[in-house]
Amino acid sequence: MKCIVQDLGNPAGIIRWYKTNQSDPLGAISADLILDNPQVSDGGTYWCQVENTISSAISNRLTIKFADVPQLWSLNSSKETNVSIGTINHQLQCAYRGFPTPEIYWYKDSKAISGDMGLYTVESDTIIDVEPYRRVTSTLKFAGKDRESGLMVNDFARYSCIAYNSVGKSKLNYEIHLNVLFSPKFSGFSKAATELGLDVEINCLVLSYPPVTSIQFFRGGNLIEPNSKYSFSISEYNVGNRVYQQKRSLKVISVSAEDYGDYRCETTNALGTEFTDIKLIKTSVPDPPTGLVSTNVTWGSVTLSWTAAFDGGFTQAFTAEEITENKLIEGIKETQFTFQGLSPLKTYKFRVYSINERGSSGKSQELSVTTLSIQIPPSTLVFDEKSMTVKVNVNSTAFCTKLQGSLDGQPYEDVSGECILTSKEILVRGLPYTSYRVATCVVNRPDICNESSSVAAQTSAKNNQKVVIGVVVSVFLVLLIVVVIIAVIILRKKRQNPKSAGTASKSGHINPILTPNGVPGEVHYSHPNQYNINSDLDEDEIDAIPYGEFKNSKAESPVPAQQMQNLDYVYASVQKKSSEQNKMNEAVNATYQSKSGKPNNLNILVSDNSEAIGYDEQPPSPYRSPNDLAFLGDGVMSFHRYPSMSESGYSTPDSKQLKKVVYEVIV
DSSP, X not given: OBOOOSOOTXXXXXXXEEETTBOXXXXXXXXXXXXXXXXXXXXXXXXXXXXXXXXXXXXXXXXXOOOEEEEEEEESSOSEEEEETTOSSOEEEEEEEEESOOEEEEEETTEEOOGGGSXXXXXXXXXXXXXXXXXXXXXXXXXXXXXXXXXXXXXXXXXXXXXXXXXXXXXXXXXXXXXXEEEEEEESOSEEEOOTTOOEEEEEEEEEESOOSEEEEEETTEEOOOSSSEEXXXXXXXXXXXXXXXXXXXXXXXXXXXXXXXXXXEEEETTEEEEEEEEEEOOOOOOOOEEEEEEEEOSSOEEEEEEOOOOTTSOOEEEEEETTTTEEEEEEOSSEEEEOXXXXXXXXXXXXXXXXXXXXXXXXXXXXXXXXXXXXXXXXXXXXXXXXXEEEEOOOTTEEEEEEEESTTOOOEESSSSOBOSXXXXXXXXXXXXEEEEEEEETTEEEEEOOOOSXXXXXXXXXXXXXXXXXXXXXXXXXXXXXXXXXXXHHHHHHOOOOOOOOBOTTSXXXXXXXXXXXXXXXXXXXXXXXXXXXXXXXXXXXXXXXXXXXXXXXXXXXXXXXXXXXXXXXXXXXXXXXXXXXXXXXXXXXXXXXXXXXXXXXXXXXXXXXXXXXXXOOOSOOXXXXXXXXXXXXXXXXXXXXXXXXXXXXXXXXXXXXHHHHHHHO
């Protein structure tokens, strides 16, 4: 602790420390007070005081409380106690003190005792000890709604109490051994079974404290002694250092019909003598199990326990039945079983029965058990209408979250498809929901969820409608464009039927030929070394095709020989058969070779629908020369000039041909 002094005065004052309940100063003459290894008893109110020869000044007061684990305070019993069976109002007690206030828990053979077990009652009393201590006394009473009278044999055990607070667990624990004194008690079956000619053991199982001093068998009032017909064995069962259970077995060798009947087991300890009768019978189906109870119940499970009845002379196994949902578990070896996968706050009915080689026993009484509720922490979500996303926040690794959506008040349904384990964003654009919410579920049981939160995100139905309308309109426009494109192509093919002839232009490039009236005909992509021939002549009129000297044409303006040397392609649009194409190729190549002296590698390109079908190699970007030939009739050739017609790229060559515009845009 630090004492802050603005002015020590003149002469300089001395700082001293004080604590409540102590009149003298603590001895520290310093601005700092340090407590080494403080204990709970060091807690209290502290202050500092500055003094000089003229006056003194006192600081504010500071109260400190030191926390520590609980400390064992006192015991009212020894480490071991003997109490007779049936004792009423017996109790055990322990006390702890500490700060913060301790909480005390009782254990029986290391298993926690709860006040709702019906056999015990736990009471606590808290008083104020030396500040800041609190002393808590806890009393374990052997009384409850399920206890018929006083101490029972089952109370024989080791008991302990342990204290906890926010600092930790107590270092010393209270422990006591409770020895319940009782005369011998018989457990086990009152029957034994075998077939003729076989050996059998008749077991006498005895519980007692103090331990028994003798166990004997009688038949017809006569003590059975070991001989060729009978033999004996004995075993003991220990709890700690105290023997409280013994078993003596009588072995009957080669059973005959006369051996069936009653046998008596008689046992003695310091408190008295007791006996029980055991009947030897032939083997049979087992007897029904008894004492069916639930020993542990959670929100999703129920643990059953029962007592095995006579096994009929054979090893038996058990079948547990959950009647409500018709679940059957067979082949259980122990006398307990846990049903898993149940639902919270639901009532189930159970029963058990046993099976041996002879068949099934009758069924036990039914037991109704209601599962507990489960507390599931809520999850949250954040909705961003701008990005149309929902961010789901998961608050615990033991739980997961399901996103649900609803359209205009209709029932909610799952949107996420799976249980979300970690916080994440989910895109909901286009989903047919107007509101969203979340439900929190158990990770290993996603079918167990809390009631879904109220509507935590609300979208506008118009937004979803806009999305739907936009998608529909977009699809319609795409389909419309496709239909228009197909219609334009079909229409163009139907209307295309030009009759024209071609020759070389003045610029040295081969260009489309005009119709006889001077109007431009079909326009074809041109190449500097391409010769175009367009015609709709029939097969019989091929000889009249005006393609210059290549075929002795009647054309008035044959292609000059020097220009032929630059030709790489000849284009012909002719209605003909493939055989006629071959004849044209032969004629063209022969003439081309004789005029140019080049090898026969010039191919005529033929189409039967007046459209270009391609080249031997890809031509450069198409264009039109400003100079085009015009055919005016009677073999008269003239030039026709178009203003500013030079073009590049896939653009329209002529504004008058609108369908060509569409066609080239498509290309």
